[in-house]
Each structure stands twice: as C-alpha cells, then as structure tokens.
Amino acid sequence: MTSEVKIPDIGTGGLLRFAWRQLTSMRTALILLLLLGVASIPGSLIPQRSQNPMKVREYFASDPTIASWLDRLSLFDVYGSSWFSAIYILLFISLIGCVLPRTFEHLQAARALPPLMPRNLNRMDFHQSWAGSELELERAKLWLKREKFRIREFEGSVSAEKGYLRETGNLVFHLALILILIGVSLGALFSMNGEAIVNVGERFTNTPTTYDDLSFGRLFKDSSMPPFSLKVEDFKATYNPATSAPEDYSLKVSVIAEPGAVPVKKIIKVNSPLGFGSTNVYLQANGYSPVVTVRDRAGKIVLQGPIPFLPQDSNMTSIGAIKVPDSSPQLGFVASFLPTAARDKIRGGISSYPEALDPLLLLSAWKGNLGLDKGVPQSVYRINTQPMQKIGLKALQVGDTYTFAEGSIRFDGFVQWVNLQVVKDPGKGYALIGGILAILGLLASLFARRRRIWIRFNSEGFIEVAGLAKSGAPGLEEEIAKLITEVKGLY
Amino acid sequence: MTHTSLAYLSNDFIYSAMAVFTLAFFAHAYETAFAIRAPQTDVESNSQVSQGNLLVKTFDFQRTEKIARIATALMILAFLLLLAGVVTRGLSAGRVPWGNMYEFSITGALAFSGAYLFALRKYDLRWLGLLVSISVLLTLGTAVAVLYRPSAPLVPALKSTWLIIHVSAAIISGGVFLLSNVIAASYLYLDSMEQKGERKVWARRLPSLEVLDQLSYRLVAFVFPLWTFSVIAGAIWAEHAWGKYWGWDPKETWAFITWVAYAAYLHARVTVGWRGRKAAWLCLLAGSTFLFNYVYINIWGTGKHTYSGL
Ligand code: HEM
Numbered sequence: 001m002t003s004e005v006k007i008p009d010i011g012t013g014g015l016l017r018f019a020w021r022q023l024t025s026m027r028t029a030l031i032l033l034l035l036l037g038v039a040s041i042p043g044s045l046i047p048q049r050s051q052n053p054m055k056v057r058e059y060f061a062s063d064p065t066i067a068s069w070l071d072r073l074s075l076f077d078v079y080g081s082s083w084f085s086a087i088y089i090l091l092f093i094s095l096i097g098c099v100l101p102r103t104f105e106h107l108q109a110a111r112a113l114p115p116l117m118p119r120n121l122n123r124m125d126f127h128q129s130w131a132g133s134e135l136e137l138e139r140a141k142l143w144l145k146r147e148k149f150r151i152r153e154f155e156g157s158v159s160a161e162k163g164y165l166r167e168t169g170n171l172v173f174h175l176a177l178i179l180i181l182i183g184v185s186l187g188a189l190f191s192m193n194g195e196a197i198v199n200v201g202e203r204f205t206n207t208p209t210t211y212d213d214l215s216f217g218r219l220f221k222d223s224s225m226p227p228f229s230l231k232v233e234d235f236k237a238t239y240n241p242a243t244s245a246p247e248d249y250s251l252k253v254s255v256i257a258e259p260g261a262v263p264v265k266k267i268i269k270v271n272s273p274l275g276f277g278s279t280n281v282y283l284q285a286n287g288y289s290p291v292v293t294v295r296d297r298a299g300k301i302v303l304q305g306p307i308p309f310l311p312q313d314s315n316m317t318s319i320g321a322i323k324v325p326d327s328s329p330q331l332g333f334v335a336s337f338l339p340t341a342a343r344d345k346i347r348g349g350i351s352s353y354p355e356a357l358d359p360l361l362l363l364s365a366w367k368g369n370l371g372l373d374k375g376v377p378q379s380v381y382r383i384n385t386q387p388m389q390k391i392g393l394k395a396l397q398v399g400d401t402y403t404f405a406e407g408s409i410r411f412d413g414f415v416q417w418v419n420l421q422v423v424k425d426p427g428k429g430y431a432l433i434g435g436i437l438a439i440l441g442l443l444a445s446l447f448a449r450r451r452r453i454w455i456r457f458n459s460e461g462f463i464e465v466a467g468l469a470k471s472g473a474p475g476l477e478e479e480i481a482k483l484i485t486e487v488k489g490l491y
Numbered sequence: 492m493t494h495t496s497l498a499y500l501s502n503d504f505i506y507s508a509m510a511v512f513t514l515a516f517f518a519h520a521y522e523t524a525f526a527i528r529a530p531q532t533d534v535e536s537n538s539q540v541s542q543g544n545l546l547v548k549t550f551d552f553q554r555t556e557k558i559a560r561i562a563t564a565l566m567i568l569a570f571l572l573l574l575a576g577v578v579t580r581g582l583s584a585g586r587v588p589w590g591n592m593y594e595f596s597i598t599g600a601l602a603f604s605g606a607y608l609f610a611l612r613k614y615d616l617r618w619l620g621l622l623v624s625i626s627v628l629l630t631l632g633t634a635v636a637v638l639y640r641p642s643a644p645l646v647p648a649l650k651s652t653w654l655i656i657h658v659s660a661a662i663i664s665g666g667v668f669l670l671s672n673v674i675a676a677s678y679l680y681l682d683s684m685e686q687k688g689e690r691k692v693w694a695r696r697l698p699s700l701e702v703l704d705q706l707s708y709r710l711v712a713f714v715f716p717l718w719t720f721s722v723i724a725g726a727i728w729a730e731h732a733w734g735k736y737w738g739w740d741p742k743e744t745w746a747f748i749t750w751v752a753y754a755a756y757l758h759a760r761v762t763v764g765w766r767g768r769k770a771a772w773l774c775l776l777a778g779s780t781f782l783f784n785y786v787y788i789n790i791w792g793t794g795k796h797t798y799s800g801l
Binding site: 026030033034036037040041043044045048050051078079184193240243245246247248249269270271272273280282284421423425428431432435436438439442443446 | 643644645646647648650651653712713715716719720723726727728730731732733734735736737738739740741744745747748751752754755757758762788
C-alpha cells in the first residue's frame with residue numbers, strides 16, 4: 001500500500017525560490033567549495049589524459065577492467081569531467097547569488113549613519129566614566145574625526161564607527177573569486193593550444209595545418225589566430241659537464257608578425273615566451289633530427305632531410321623511425337640517435353652526454369609494407385615491423401653510408417629541433433586581475449577591524465565612553481585608552 | 492671564495508645549526524623536567540604563575556627561568572647559523588637556494604624556526620621550544636641524510652624571478668602553517684589532559700586553552716593571504732613557463748586543496764563560530780594537506796613540479 005504524501009502547496013514559484021535560497025546560502029557555498037577540493041584529489045593521484053597520456057595507456061594495458069571502470073567515471077579526465085564542472089558551476093552560481101545581494105546591502109550600509117546611542121553604555125565593552133566637561137566631548141569629536149571614524153552627533157553625545165573596510169574587503173574578495181571563474185571560463189571557451197616540432201632552419205606559420213597537435217575551446221574561431229610566422233634560426237642548449245643537467249636553452253627566431261611585415265629577431269627562453277596579444281609562443285622541448293639521404297636500388301633519392309627523433313633520457317638518447325613509403329619495396333628504419341655514443345651492458349647503445357660530441361646513428365633496416373595506407377594513425381617515432389622483413393643492422397657515423405640490396409642510406413648529419421607550444425588564452429587577464437583583487441580584499445577583510453565608540457556627556461556632569469568590537473576584534477581597548485588620554489588632555 | 496668552498500662552508504653552518512638546535516632541545520627538555528621536580532617555594536617569589544591556581548603555587552618555575560632563557564638564546568643562535576647556512580648555499584650556487592628538495596627543506600626549517608622566534612616576541616611560547624627544536628632537527632636531519640644534493644646551478648625551467656617570489660612566499664607560509672599546527676596539536680593534547688582531570692604539573696606553565704586556540708587562528712589568518720599570493724604567483728609563473736596558468740598538475744592541485752581547507756577553517760571560525768577542538772582538528776587537517784603536498788607529491792608524485800632533485 002502506498003500512502004499519499006502531502007506536499008504543502010507552495011507553488012512552482014515558491015519551490016524555485018526555496019531552491020534558490022538553499023543554493024545561495026553560505027553553507028551550500030562552503031560545502032560546494034569543500035567538495036571541489038575533495039573532487040580534485042583523485043586527479044592528482046590517478047594519471048590524467050591531459051597531462052600524461054602515456055601513463056593512462058599503461059594503466060589500460062596493465063589493468064583493463066579497473067581502467068575501464070575508472071574511465072566510465074571520467075577519472076582519467078577529472079578536470080574536464082561533467083561532475084567536476086557541475087560542482088564548480090554550482091559554486092559559481094551560489095557565490096553570485098550570495099555575494100551580489102550582500103554587495104548591495106553593504107553599499108547601502110556604507111551610506112547610512114553610525115548607529116544610535118544605546119541607552120545603557122555601561123553594558124558595552126570597555127565602559128569608563130569620569131566627571132568631565134563639554135569641552136572634553138569636543139576634543140573627543142576632533143580625535144575621532146582625525147582617526148577617520150564616521151561620526152554621528154547628538155545633543156551632548158557622539159556615536160562613531162570605523163572599519164567598513166572589513167566588509168568591503170570581504171566582498172571584494174568574494175567578487176574577485178567570481179572574476180577568476182569568469183576568466184577561467186573564457187579561457188575554456190575561447191582558448192587555443194597547439195604544438196609543433198620545428199627543425200632549426202625551418203619556418204613555422206601559424207595556421208591550423210602546421211600543427212602536429214592542436215586543440216581549442218568550444219567557441220574558438222580559426223580567424224582569431226594571429227597570422228604570424230617565424231623562422232627557427234638557431235637553438236643552443238648548454239649543459240653542466242659534471243651532471244649533464246641542462247643549464248640554459250636559448251632559441252633564436254626571426255619573426256614576421258603579419259604577412260608583409262619586416263622580420264624581427266627575437267630570443268625565446270623557457271621562462272620568457274614570445275607574445276602576440278593574448279597568444280604566446282613557448283619553448284617546451286628539444287631534441288635531435290638526424291639528416292639522412294635514402295636511395296633506391298637505381299640510386300635515385302627517395303627520401304632526404306631531417307627526421308625528428310624523440311629523446312628518451314636526460315642524455316638525449318633518442319629513438320625514431322625513418323619511413324620510406326616511396327620506394328619499392330617500402331623501406332623502414334628503426335633507429336636510435338646517440339649524441340655522445342657509449343655502451344651500456346643492459347641497454348646497449350646509449351648516449352652518455354646530451355651534447356653531440358660523438359654522434360652515432362644505430363639502424364635496423366626493414367622492407368615490406370609500412371602500413372601507412374591503412375588509415376590508422378601511426379606514431380611517427382615507431383614502425384610496426386611485424387609484417388616486414390629484416391634487412392640488417394648498422395651503426396653509422398656522420399658521413400657513413402649503409403648499402404644493402406634494396407638501396408642505401410647515408411647519415412648526412414643532424415640538426416636540432418624544438419617543440420613550440422602556441423597558446424592563446426583570452427581569459428587570463430581577467431583571472432590575473434581577479435587574483436590580485438582577491439589578495440587585496442583578503443588582506444582588508446582579515447586585518448581591518450570594525451568597531452564602534454560612543455561618548456556621552458550626561459546630565460550629572462559625567463563623561464561616559466564605551467566601545468564595541470565586532471567579532472571580537474582586538475585592539476579596541478588600547479584605542480579607547482588613547483582616546484581618553486587625548487580627551488583628558490594628559491599627554 | 493670559490494663555489495665549492497662556499498658549499499662546504501654552508502654544510503658546516505648547517506651541521507653547527509643542528510648541533511645548537513640539539514643543545515636547545517636539551518635545554519628545553521631540562522627546563523620542562525626540572526620544573527616538575529623543583530622544590531616547593533613561596534607564592535610571592537613566583538611571579539610567572541597566574542594567581543588563583545592553588546597547585547601551581549607549590550612548584551617553582553622561577554628556577555628554570557634561567558635555563559629557559561639559555562634555551563631561547565640557543566634557539567636564536569641556531570637560527571642564525573641556519574640562516575648563514577642557507578645564505579652561503581645560495582651564494583655557492585650563485586642563485587636563490589631553492590633549487591631542490593634539500594634546499595627547500597633547509598629553508599623551510601629556517602622559516603619554521605623564524606616564525607617561532609617571531610611569535611616569541613609577542614607571546615610566551617617557550618614551552619613550544621621543545622616541539623619546535625625537535626621538528627627542526629628532524630627536518631634538517633632528513634635533509635642532510637636523505638635529500639642532500641651538491642650545490643649546482645638551476646635547470647632552465649627554474650630560472651625566473653618568479654622562483655624567488657613564489658617559493659619564498661610558499662616556504663614562509665609553510666613555516667607558519669606548521670607552527671599553527673604544532674599549536675593546534677598542543678591544544679588538543681592539553682584539552683584531552685584537562686578533560687581527564689587537571690593539567691599535569693609540567694603543563695601548568697603552558698598558556699590557557701583559549702590563548703592556544705586564538706594563537707593558532709591568528710597565525711593562519713596572518714599567512715592565509717600570503718599563501719593565496721603564493722598560489723597566484725605560482726600560476727603567473729606557470730603561465731610564463733608552461734603556457735598555462737593552471738593545469739591541475741598534482742602540486743597545483745594540492746596547493747589548491749590546502750587553500751580550500753584553510754579557507755574552510757577561516758569560515759568555520761569567523762562565520763560559523765567554531766572554536767576549540769573542532770577548529771583545532773580542522774587546522775590539523777588543512778596543515779596535513781600542506782605536508783602531503785610537500786612530501787608525497789615532491790617525492791612520489793608525477794607532474795611538472797619535479798624539482799626535488801631525487
Ligand atoms: C557563497 C557564499 C559565501 C558567503 C556568503 C561568504 C561569506 C563570508 C563571510 C560572512 C565572511 C566573514 C567576513 C568577516 O566576518 O569579516 C567570509 C570570509 C571569508 N570567505 Fe567567504 N563566503 C562565501 C563563499 C566563499 C568561498 C567560495 C570562498 C573560497 C575560498 C570564501 C573564502 C573566504 C575567506 C578566505 C574569508 C576570510 C575569512 C575571515 O574573514 O576570517 N568564501 N565569507
């Protein structure tokens with residue numbers, strides 16, 4: 001049997017108002033804030049696709065069932081997931097709903113006069129009285145004005161208040177949080193983030209097709225990409241000879257800000273990107289591109305040029321794949337590039353220093369089908385050698401040629417490549433202003449003290465002084481003591 | 492002076508600081524222990540102790556006053572030695588001494604002991620000296636034994652003015668957060684002691700629960716803006732270095748969590764009126780998110796903040 005539940009009829013409007021009031025209550029905002037904190041924990045412990053896609057793939061390989069469950073809960077994309085967004089959007093609404101009305105109230109309160117004189121001053125904190133004169137009341141007024149109290153005068157008494165800054169700061173802080181959220185949202189909607197590997201000597205043009213990897217916000221338009229292009233003139237990495245640790249990366253480029261403009265020389269470093277409005281160009285990674293010439297049986301060149309290799313360790317032991325689809329049969333070289341060649345018992349050929357002091361190219365040559373026509377995206381650094389036939393192995397120094405039945409490959413030399421990251425984020429300015437305001441507001445709200453002081457010259461010829469500190473702010477006692485010294489004329 | 496000899500000098504300073512912190516620790520331990528066994532004396536000679544508590548009058552903290560002063564002097568000396576160690580470390584590498592976890596730790600210990608000495612000017616916190624000196628010794632000991640790396644220049648990613656701004660703010664905040672945590676923990680300990688009856692004799696000189704409660708709050712309120720600043724400075728730096736001011740890197744995420752936790756703490760106190768035990772537990776929770784970030788994420792975490800040098 002089901003019993004009917006009676007819902008008091010408050011109407012849809014009433015229900016909505018009730019929901020709004022719940023959502024915008026301080027408690028809800030705080031719970032949402034805490035929830036946001038808790039919700040961000042898993043993303044810091046479980047690898048995230050946006051930061052470490054390799055780790056995520058490893059996770060799937062080693063634990064497919066658990067991984068697929070985690071994936072269903074978006075735990076590999078926590079910060080872009082719908083549940084995470086839901087929390088901060090609710091927080092955003094809650095914050096607006098609770099801070100805006102308070103702001104209006106505060107603006108009104110700021111124009112209002114200090115409160116009336118309470119009848120019994122001796123109920124207040126720090127009450128004192130002594131036999132005095134009208135003159136002392138005047139002195140008190142002067143002092144309070146000088147100390148920037150807002151005062152309200154009555155017949156024979158004054159009430160004064162100071163410290164509105166506290167609530168102002170508090171509101172500025174909370175409004176600044178909203179501004180930060182606006183900046184973040186603008187960034188999410190209108191941003192662009194692309195990466196491109198460019199060899200030294202090559203030119204990069206800022207159009208969508210030149211990127212190796214490009215992602216943008218939902219509302220981003222290609223037309224808002226600044227039309228710059230740049231030529232990578234030189235890249236220099238310096239290392240600590242003792243530890244191989246990098247000490248400096250410096251990238252020289254010549255920039256054409258827009259078609260037809262004069263090229264300008266610039267230097268990009270790790271902590272100083274090149275800026276075009278809200279678009280920045282960063283130097284992110286670097287590596288080596290061996291330059292090779294591959295010829296077919298007839299001696300015709302089928303491939304020539306630098307091929308970017310991927311560094312594997314801090315000494316720049318690099319791996320790569322040289323794919324030659326235009327020869328017949330197709331050729332593939334699985335290769336390692338060692339800038340300073342050395343041997344390791346376990347790993348075999350490795351590099352012992354990141355600079356190219358003794359470069360060596362290790363090749364294993366294959367023939368057969370490279371599988372490039374299948375339409376399945378392939379890594380440019382790897383070759384699936386399963387359907388192929390091995391030709392042989394070879395180690396080449398600069399200038400060496402490896403000749404085999406199907407053709408030859410010559411190791412001509414090497415150039416360095418840099419990974420340029422191009423980011424446009426039109427929201428970051430707002431977020432920055434929000435951040436600065438948040439700190440200023442916070443300082444005011446934490447360190448400003450709101451307090452009231454009353455002084456009365458009563459009919460029995462006594463001066464009475466009393467004070468009240470809101471939320472128990474310290475220091476009022478000393479302030480009143482100072483006032484009394486001043487009023488009594490005791491210096 | 493050459494770089495290497497400066498680096499050795501820095502190590503010597505750090506070792507001497509450890510030795511002096513050890514002496515300070517023993518002086519504080521002696522102070523606490525001797526106060527218990529001190530013979531009975533008259534009330535009048537005992538100006539340190541609040542009136543009205545009958546039992547306290549039978550114990551003489553005056554006798555240990557001298558050793559307490561010596562202990563504080565030792566703490567100051569150790570702090571100065573540590574300061575010299577941190578400065579020479581920086582000079583030896585020609586940069587600010589915040590390039591790897593060894594350096595973060597020695598600077599953190601400096602900030603922590605500095606925060607204690609700074610607070611000591613206003614509050615009689617000498618009873619905390621025991622905890623402070625042992626914590627600093629543990630931090631320095633770990634730094635020297637486990638985290639030590641030879642002095643070296645910075646990797647390119649760290650070469651930025653923002654390193655100075657962001658890291659110094661973070662380290663100072665960390666030092667003060669930890670001090671406030673130590674005080675919150677003493678609050679909880681003394682509170683449970685009082686729940687069971689009255690304070691043990693040695694604990695009678697320690698401040699009242701209200702004072703501890705207030706003090707730990709004041710410290711948090713004092714550094715929360717600095718911590719906020721440090722997070723924002725980090726975001727600005729991230730924008731310069733990585734192209735993204737906020738990327739939910741584990742380190743950033745935990746900095747945010749710490750921030751949220753302390754914001755919740757401040758709200759709980761200011762707007763909800765939490766005091767005492769609940770507030771102290773919340774303070775400890777927030778502080779542990781900071782420690783977690785420092786220890787776990789620095790050492791085992793992945794992400795872009797891999798500057799521990801380990
Ligand atoms: C949405 C509703 C919120 C309301 C109505 C609210 C209200 C308040 C109030 C009344 C204070 C105390 C000010 C004072 O007495 O001086 C305060 C302080 C503060 N709020 Fe909020 N808050 C809200 C959300 C948030 C959020 C989302 C944060 C994020 C971190 C936050 C962080 C702070 C901080 C750090 C303080 C300073 C604590 C202090 O004054 O000691 N608040 N807030």
